[in-house]
Amino acid sequence: MNPYVNHGVLLHQGAEAKIYKCEFLGRTAIIKFRFSKKYRHPELDEKLTKKRITQEARSLLRCRNIGVQTPAVYFVDLDMGVLVLEYFDMAQTLKEHIFQAYEKYDTPGQYPPELVQVIENVGQKLAMIHNSDIIHGDLTSSNILVECQEGSEGNNVVKIIFIDFGLSSSSRLVEDKGVDLYVLEKAFLSTHPNSENLFGALIKSYKSHSTNCKGIISKYEEVKLRGRKRTMVG
Ligand SMILES: Nc1ncnc2c1ncn2[C@@H]1O[C@H](COP(=O)(O)OP(=O)(O)OP(=O)(O)O)[C@@H](O)[C@H]1O
Ligand SMILES: [Mg+2]
Incomplete structure (x- = not known):
């Protein structure tokens, strides 16, 4: 169990990630947790997970910089497979x-x-x-x-x-x-x-x-x- 998601409410279960709604430093946020895929070689799986999280955080920020709305990136933990993002309530x-x-x-x-x-x-x-x-x-x-x-x-x-x-x-x-x-x-x-x-x-x-x-x-x-x-x- 990922310690980040203990108090989160599961919003969505995708093929590669689970999305939880949570509180982060007083703000409503989502935790995007990329779980490991058992059918992949562990080293390759870890490499891919880190690559996807890094790319996601990078592109979210680049889009915001050019005036395209994306969730703000609050927190990244590559080792735990976690990305904490702004939640769009409405x-x-x-x-x-x-x-x-x-x-x-x-x-x-x-x-x-x-x-x-x-x-x-x-x-x-x-x-x-x-x-x-x-x-x-x-x-x-x-x-x-x-x-x-x-x-x-x-x-x-x-x-x-x-x-x-x-x-x-x-x-x-x-x-x-x-x-x-x-x-x-x-x-x-x-x-x-x-x-x-x-x-x-x-x-x-x-x-x-x-x-x-x-x-x-x-x-x-x-x-x-x-x-x-x-x-x-x-
Ligand atoms: N920042 C956000 N604010 C509100 N809802 C969100 C946010 N991010 C994701 N969601 C909701 O969670 C769903 C899944 O998010 P996302 O597409 O990032 O994950 P995913 O695991 O890749 O999903 P899939 O495998 O279905 O593509 C979205 O379709 C949306 O309904
Ligand atoms: Mg999706």
Whole structure:
């Protein structure tokens, strides 16, 4: 048992990590505990765990520096496999957000304008991430949080928060950015039925905020085509 999580409440059990809600120096926080994988060689497992935690902490900080919201990093313990992060109390995953919006607006292929705005916001933030040569590596609608709050003038303030950077890396290559987009598209279309046009809005916004959209989008189209051919061959 990891001593850090004695007083935490388990929020989520992923394939590689457990997420606990806890108090950290008077703040509500989450503990992301990467447990060891018994099927891996212990030395390799330790190396991989440390690499993922280091990459996650590094990319979370880099994103914050360029104005993309991510959880603040409160504490890192590589030997124990622990990352303590800011908890977004009022946020839901983009996945939950989309399902909720779909429930309210039951016309296949059409989406509420607020949802399109959220998606455009995601496209813009992702372009900012790629403009800084950060590759997320595991983009899905569960790894993006949406926080909607009422602003001081009664307006709706929406925050897009990127999480789960354990597979992230640093790269200038258009291919890596194109693959990042492709991974998101695959996850997006398989999780959210009739979302082709919605994803189209994300790509449109991405293009208008990307500093190198031509190269990236042509790689993305190429990877997509390769993926389709593979599916057709079987
Ligand atoms: N800072 C946070 N604030 C609020 N909720 C969070 C935060 N970080 C993670 N969560 C919640 O916990 C879930 C899992 O977190 P995360 O994606 O970082 O871990 P994971 O183990 O990699 O999950 P998976 O294996 O399912 O991808 C998120 O989808 C989200 O619901
Ligand atoms: Mg995740």
